[in-house]
Amino acid sequence: MRRLLQIQLLVVFLILHIQVSGQAHTPYSKNNLMTEFKMHYGFFASHHLELNIFRSHFPAFEFSIEKATWGKNRWEIVYAYPIIGLSIWYSPLGGFEEVGSAIAIYPFINFPLVKDEKQSLNFRLGVGLSYLTNHFHQTKNYKNFAIGSHLNVAGSLYLEYRRKVSKMITLSAGAGLTHFSNGAMKTPNFGMNLITANIGMTAYLKTPNPQLSNKILPKLYPFEFDGKKSLDFDVSISLGMKDMTQQVGERFLVYALTANIFKQVSWKSKIGIGIDLTYDASDKYLLEWNGNPAENNWQILKPGINAAYQLIISRISFVFNFGYYLAGKEKSEGSVYQRLTLRYLFTDQFFAKIAINSNWGKAEYVGFGIGYQLNFIYRRTIKH
Numbered sequence: 001m002r003r004l005l006q007i008q009l010l011v012v013f014l015i016l017h018i019q020v021s022g023q024a025h026t027p028y029s030k031n032n033l034m035t036e037f038k039m040h041y042g043f044f045a046s047h048h049l050e051l052n053i054f055r056s057h058f059p060a061f062e063f064s065i066e067k068a069t070w071g072k073n074r075w076e077i078v079y080a081y082p083i084i085g086l087s088i089w090y091s092p093l094g095g096f097e098e099v100g101s102a103i104a105i106y107p108f109i110n111f112p113l114v115k116d117e118k119q120s121l122n123f124r125l126g127v128g129l130s131y132l133t134n135h136f137h138q139t140k141n142y143k144n145f146a147i148g149s150h151l152n153v154a155g156s157l158y159l160e161y162r163r164k165v166s167k168m169i170t171l172s173a174g175a176g177l178t179h180f181s182n183g184a185m186k187t188p189n190f191g192m193n194l195i196t197a198n199i200g201m202t203a204y205l206k207t208p209n210p211q212l213s214n215k216i217l218p219k220l221y222p223f224e225f226d227g228k229k230s231l232d233f234d235v236s237i238s239l240g241m242k243d244m245t246q247q248v249g250e251r252f253l254v255y256a257l258t259a260n261i262f263k264q265v266s267w268k269s270k271i272g273i274g275i276d277l278t279y280d281a282s283d284k285y286l287l288e289w290n291g292n293p294a295e296n297n298w299q300i301l302k303p304g305i306n307a308a309y310q311l312i313i314s315r316i317s318f319v320f321n322f323g324y325y326l327a328g329k330e331k332s333e334g335s336v337y338q339r340l341t342l343r344y345l346f347t348d349q350f351f352a353k354i355a356i357n358s359n360w361g362k363a364e365y366v367g368f369g370i371g372y373q374l375n376f377i378y379r380r381t382i383k384h
Contacts, residue, residue, distance in 0.1 A: 032070065033205045036085070038062040038172070042196025044094070045177075056094035060178075060196060063088050064108075068208075075314040078267040083110040087126060089154070089178070091194070100134030102180065102192075104154035109313070119163040126156035127342070130180050136188050148243075149186035155179040162202075170202040183356050183366035187243045191363075230377040232262040232270065238355060238369025242282050252282035254365050256357075260308050260319075270310040276323060278302040280365075283330035294329055302328035304337065315345040319353075333359045349373055 040060035066085035069076040089104040106128020114121045135147045158176030181191035240254040260274035283300050287293050294300055306323030319341040341355040355367045
């Protein structure tokens with residue numbers, strides 16, 4: 001878990017770094033910092049029978065440091081000048097001793113869907129880390145089947161309405177989902193889903209810079225789309241660990257090789273197809289356990305094909321894969337799989353990634369990897 005913490009903290013740092021780099025000496029970057037306080041009230045969304053005993057209503061509290069974007073990077077223009085920030089979130093989670101309380105810290109992006117000078121309807125996405133004071137233990141806390149570890153990933157999805165009431169103050173109201181999970185790094189891992197409504201108030205730290213309304217068009221960077229007709233080919237390797245200590249008392253390594261071909265269809269999106277090759281050491285164990293052992297390691301390999309979609313936010317992108325295993329002797333979980341990948345481009349060719357692999361919403365393992373991508377231009381006419 002220490003390695004997971006180190007890697008996720010690095011991802012959080014990189015997300016924040018791309019937002020603030022290069023803006024310290026520009027007139028537009030002055031006086032665009034804000035603070036926000038939100039009060040939440042909600043309940044557990046019980047998605048497993050074992051979690052019904054924790055049904056309750058409870059409050060949550062959130063404090064954020066935010067920044068208004070103005071177009072320093074092209075992605076800010078493409079996404080209609082979102083607000084970016086860092087939140088600290090806390091909740092007593094109903095007061096159950098078995099569950100304890102939760103604290104989370106996560107960077108977020110607040111995307112405007114519809115807006116004018118006074119008001120906006122937004123979608124807010126945040127991903128970071130959480131610490132739960134209590135988790136499952138075979139003898140000391142056997143009722144908490146939701147979470148198997150103190151440290152977890154925190155995800156936040158909200159639909160939010162914001163309205164300016166003065167030059168300095170904005171009020172907000174919204175509703176959404178907060179999710180805690182360790183991606184099956186430590187079982188059990190049913191996860192926690194919290195549905196809450198919230199109200200909030202945002203205040204500028206100083207009188208807003210009047211130049212913030214003068215949006216600018218930035219130059220292109222090597223990793224950004226320039227309108228040329230092209231295909232991207234990427235290949236990556238990853239290593240993960242599947243925790244099955246609750247079932248068989250062991251953990252198993254998972255190795256994966258992935259290759260995708262993408263076509264960029266807009267400033268935001270790529271679509272594509274791909275192939276996967278996965279070696280899951282737990283498959284060999286399960287086959288032996290069921291009295292049908294593999295004759296060789298080739299029968300453990302799972303080749304698969306997938307359809308892919310990539311959402312691009314500057315150097316960061318989210319890749320969604322929906323695939324089907326073509327072979328592999330062990331298929332107790334089925335032949336269909338899904339994968340959500342967070343990628344970060346260090347250059348226009350090399351990237352690091354974290355991938356959550358699942359089977360119809362059930363997390364199987366988290367993989368950490370590196371990759372390389374190539375761009376092939378087949379038409380150089382640039383859109384204007």
